[in-house]
Amino acid sequence: MIKFSYSLIFIGFFCLFSILGIGEFKLTDGILKKNIYSENHYAVISKLPSVQKMIGQNYSSKISFISDLQSAVNQHNSVLKEQKQWDKVIWTDYTFGVTNGSFTAPNLLYILGFVGLFFIILGVFLIISQEKKSPTGIKNNDIFKKSISSRGILGIILGCFLIIFYIVLYWFPEYLVNWVALVNPISKLLSGNPASQWFLYGLLYTVAIIVMGIRFIIKYRHSKYQQFRTGSVIFFQTTFAFLLPEILMRLNLPYQDLKNIFPLDYTFFFDYKIQEKINSGTFGIFMLGWGIFLFLVGTPLMTYFYGKRWYCSWICGCGGLAETVGDSFRQLSDKSLKSWKIERYTIYGVLVFAGIMTVFTLYSFFTGQSYLLGIPSYEIQKWYGFFIGSIFAGVVGTGFYPLMGNRVWCRFGCPLAAYMGIFQRFKSKFRITVNGGQCISCGNCSTYCEMGIDVRAYAQRGQDVVRASCVGCGVCSAVCPRGVLNLETGSIIVDKF
Amino acid sequence: MSELKHIVIIGNGIAGVTAARNIRKLSDHKITLISSESEYFFSRTALMYVYMGHQKLEHLKPYEDFFWTKNRIDLLKKHVEKVDISTKNLLFSDGQTLHYDTLIFATGSRYRWHDAVPKDTLGVQGLYSLQDLEKLEEISPKIKKAVIVGGGLIGVELAEMLHSRDIEVTILVRESGFWGNVLPQEEAKLVTKHIESRGAKILLNSEIERVTTKVLDSKNLSPNPSAIKSIITKKGEILDCDFLGLTIGVEPQKDLAAAAGIETNRGILVNDCLETSVKDIFAIGDCSELRNPTKGRKATEPIWYTGKMMGETVAESICQKSKKYNPGIFFNSAKFFDLEYQTYGDIQPILAENESSFYWENSQEEKCLRINYCTQDEAVIGFNVFGIRFRQVVCQQWIAEKRTLSYVIEHLEEANFDPEFFKNCQSEIVAEYNFKFPEKTIKLKKNSGFWRTIFG
Numbered sequence A: 001m002i003k004f005s006y007s008l009i010f011i012g013f014f015c016l017f018s019i020l021g022i023g024e025f026k027l028t029d030g031i032l033k034k035n036i037y038s039e040n041h042y043a044v045i046s047k048l049p050s051v052q053k054m055i056g057q058n059y060s061s062k063i064s065f066i067s068d069l070q071s072a073v074n075q076h077n078s079v080l081k082e083q084k085q086w087d088k089v090i091w092t093d094y095t096f097g098v099t100n101g102s103f104t105a106p107n108l109l110y111i112l113g114f115v116g117l118f119f120i121i122l123g124v125f126l127i128i129s130q131e132k133k134s135p136t137g138i139k140n141n142d143i144f145k146k147s148i149s150s151r152g153i154l155g156i157i158l159g160c161f162l163i164i165f166y167i168v169l170y171w172f173p174e175y176l177v178n179w180v181a182l183v184n185p186i187s188k189l190l191s192g193n194p195a196s197q198w199f200l201y202g203l204l205y206t207v208a209i210i211v212m213g214i215r216f217i218i219k220y221r222h223s224k225y226q227q228f229r230t231g232s233v234i235f236f237q238t239t240f241a242f243l244l245p246e247i248l249m250r251l252n253l254p255y256q257d258l259k260n261i262f263p264l265d266y267t268f269f270f271d272y273k274i275q276e277k278i279n280s281g282t283f284g285i286f287m288l289g290w291g292i293f294l295f296l297v298g299t300p301l302m303t304y305f306y307g308k309r310w311y312c313s314w315i316c317g318c319g320g321l322a323e324t325v326g327d328s329f330r331q332l333s334d335k336s337l338k339s340w341k342i343e344r345y346t347i348y349g350v351l352v353f354a355g356i357m358t359v360f361t362l363y364s365f366f367t368g369q370s371y372l373l374g375i376p377s378y379e380i381q382k383w384y385g386f387f388i389g390s391i392f393a394g395v396v397g398t399g400f401y402p403l404m405g406n407r408v409w410c411r412f413g414c415p416l417a418a419y420m421g422i423f424q425r426f427k428s429k430f431r432i433t434v435n436g437g438q439c440i441s442c443g444n445c446s447t448y449c450e451m452g453i454d455v456r457a458y459a460q461r462g463q464d465v466v467r468a469s470c471v472g473c474g475v476c477s478a479v480c481p482r483g484v485l486n487l488e489t490g491s492i493i494v495d496k497f
Numbered sequence B: 001m002s003e004l005k006h007i008v009i010i011g012n013g014i015a016g017v018t019a020a021r022n023i024r025k026l027s028d029h030k031i032t033l034i035s036s037e038s039e040y041f042f043s044r045t046a047l048m049y050v051y052m053g054h055q056k057l058e059h060l061k062p063y064e065d066f067f068w069t070k071n072r073i074d075l076l077k078k079h080v081e082k083v084d085i086s087t088k089n090l091l092f093s094d095g096q097t098l099h100y101d102t103l104i105f106a107t108g109s110r111y112r113w114h115d116a117v118p119k120d121t122l123g124v125q126g127l128y129s130l131q132d133l134e135k136l137e138e139i140s141p142k143i144k145k146a147v148i149v150g151g152g153l154i155g156v157e158l159a160e161m162l163h164s165r166d167i168e169v170t171i172l173v174r175e176s177g178f179w180g181n182v183l184p185q186e187e188a189k190l191v192t193k194h195i196e197s198r199g200a201k202i203l204l205n206s207e208i209e210r211v212t213t214k215v216l217d218s219k220n221l222s223p224n225p226s227a228i229k230s231i232i233t234k235k236g237e238i239l240d241c242d243f244l245g246l247t248i249g250v251e252p253q254k255d256l257a258a259a260a261g262i263e264t265n266r267g268i269l270v271n272d273c274l275e276t277s278v279k280d281i282f283a284i285g286d287c288s289e290l291r292n293p294t295k296g297r298k299a300t301e302p303i304w305y306t307g308k309m310m311g312e313t314v315a316e317s318i319c320q321k322s323k324k325y326n327p328g329i330f331f332n333s334a335k336f337f338d339l340e341y342q343t344y345g346d347i348q349p350i351l352a353e354n355e356s357s358f359y360w361e362n363s364q365e366e367k368c369l370r371i372n373y374c375t376q377d378e379a380v381i382g383f384n385v386f387g388i389r390f391r392q393v394v395c396q397q398w399i400a401e402k403r404t405l406s407y408v409i410e411h412l413e414e415a416n417f418d419p420e421f422f423k424n425c426q427s428e429i430v431a432e433y434n435f436k437f438p439e440k441t442i443k444l445k446k447n448s449g450f451w452r453t454i455f456g
């Protein structure tokens, strides 16, 4: 049965990947006009002889279409660069839009896509139903014997695959237009707009959280805490992160995930984002106010009462993916003192970086000057977006699940986690309490801590765990075979003896 | 501070390590920690998790390797052959010697062999050391059917381990209920039912009469090529098996001390300050036996917590002034497959004369609570709890303060240590109490856990 399920999943993925090779490309002038939104650029590009030659021609190969298109523009640019006519160079990359527009999807694509997704989901649910038959309790048997969950060859392959996926998604999305076409009908249904690579990503992300979230809920069906928080994460991902922004778009309101909080949402104070909200009236102003309120008041207050888990393991999308899809990799986080030291440098480094970037951004917004201390704000934004937004949060954050555990981004990078961590460490009612002297130093709590906290080091001393990084997933408490650990926010019931 | 001594500890288990750490906290004495089992301290209690693939061996080390040099605790992976108390020297198996000023025996225990089984039969072993685990790992692929003798904590762990590899497991229990020499009948029954629901068979009231072995073919070069074939119980049942697990208890490793002329009985005898019959030599943990155990405690307690507390005490005794070992109110905990168990105070399998017992069980959810109390003044003396987590401090305080049963039932909420949102059984327990004692009906005091969580 299990083998059958895995074969289903394998066939499913095979179908999805075969989609990437089917469909035809045909460029028209209309497509150029629609996707090259700068009129100047359109005028230049559509007149290029090699682009003219492409028009009307049927391409069955995506690769040659993209390379023809890119070499046409590159050729044009290189001449200009040689002549040092920098202002005339076309810096904007229109490849994705034009390729996407030129693509016609045959019915086979939808059939394969549907079958592929169906097989994968069916396979996963068959595995889940198998798991459901086993008795309730902790299910960690063989975790360190399976290649995929112990940094074995399968784990490394999966890691590489995820890393490549993110690189393609961020920097070469034109190669994914077949998949984008697959989800196009859904996008049209929701927002009325055609799908972009981001819509594709958001949809995959949400489906993954739902499917693997259900798996997690069943795995932990003996623990109400685990079930509730996973239900919550699934809810916030599907509604707030995925559906609501699409609906906002449909209503001609700014696209905004209302639970995504600055500085995790690092573009929140970018001038075009602020402008967009101000321009869209009362609701836009509300969104702006809501975001500022969450950052300045909501987050500290909630963290004071409940610890940062209220966000990290109950609401956040990054956390949601980590807790559901990434659950099988939580044991791979490094627990050494050294990694704790590194973690504090990197995460607060990112927080400082985000802070500096925002100071530049707001300075430019209010003064209208694009330079502060001789540095252009937009350049800093670009660097932050590239290094933190894409490489750290995306490629490393998720691609490294099977290599460094499921919370690499949350632990080493997330500026919001850093911000909440300060409150959690110094001013919060939340802590993990330790039950007297019951610890047998078995190490399960530390091993399964996704944030790399050496919980045992505290537990065996009988000392409550107060740590900036704890996301309150509660797994240490669940796996402890002696019932030693508990997440608590109440007043201290009994003083230590 | 007094002059610096060389303190040598034989055994790097929880007792020895706790002693070493605490001596370092209190003094600058030179400390040497010796063990022939492993270079670094590891958690013996978690051996099962390595076998089942929950953890790797490296996860069992409670301290990172740099810890020992940083705290100036010298580690020595050697076997002590002999202790010469007149010259204060240790002799190692490699012929080298080491001088000590103060010596601590923390040699632990070893599993007991069953008299009915010929020594060195292949496929027969207990589980105590790293080497035992390696041995078990090695033969596991060949095991189809296993029998485990002894229904205790290590027995059930061994059963769970083998079961995780799809090996058919039968546990032989001498008593009429699982762990019947410790658990009262109701709990023993609950545990028995739970273990069976997880797929291991239990034969109650059964003991080994003898075993049969088979001779392995001559290609096998082992000097003792006979392997376990079956066991025959006293009732005459024959159980075929290719593995026999011995979990009928552990015995203190006292031979080294006894040979040195230190007084021993079942274990190495120690006084209230954990000193042996010889000055400057102490014994702690599994290997020790108290001459005068405090009330409600046993002379030998082969458990983790006891080793830890003894290690703390002996450190103070050595570095400051003689300190009496006072372990306080007993507590212990365990897990039988997925069933968690905690106990506080003194609960005997059979009630003493002046004791009464309050028992509540929700068998569907596999939860139960027993509170024993003095019949006369209703003062609680012990708790057994399955499937619910209780707060150690609260329970111990109640026992120390001699709180009455009704007070405890009324305030049970304070003892609850279950995670947030877990079902609260307090109302069921109160109902049971009111049913049993209709004349002194009590009411629920606190609001439920959910609201406490939200407005905590």
Ligand SMILES: Cc1cc2nc3c(=O)[nH]c(=O)nc-3n(C[C@H](O)[C@H](O)[C@H](O)COP(=O)(O)OP(=O)(O)OC[C@H]3O[C@@H](n4cnc5c(N)ncnc54)[C@H](O)[C@@H]3O)c2cc1C
Binding pocket: A440, B010, B011, B012, B013, B014, B015, B016, B034, B035, B036, B037, B038, B044, B045, B046, B047, B048, B078, B079, B080, B081, B106, B107, B108, B109, B127, B128, B129, B153, B154, B157, B253, B256, B284, B285, B286, B287, B301, B302, B303, B304, B305, B307, B333, B334
């Ligand atoms: C599988 C298993 C599960 C357990 N689970 C629990 C539990 O859940 N809860 C609980 O409370 N207790 C549990 N126990 C019992 C607990 O582990 C022991 O009580 C505890 O480890 C004893 O510690 P110790 O320091 O006294 O001795 P040990 O841990 O036995 O350490 C003694 C060390 O000394 C070494 N040594 C002995 N003689 C010599 C010599 N001559 N030369 C060199 N080295 C020597 C030994 O090799 C050993 O490494 C469990 C035990 C086992 C085996």
Ligand code: SF4
Binding pocket: A438, A439, A440, A441, A442, A443, A444, A445, A446, A455, A456, A459, A460, A476, A479, A480, A481, A482, A483, A484, A485
């Ligand atoms: S899981 Fe529990 S018993 Fe094991 S080390 Fe952690 S707190 Fe201690």
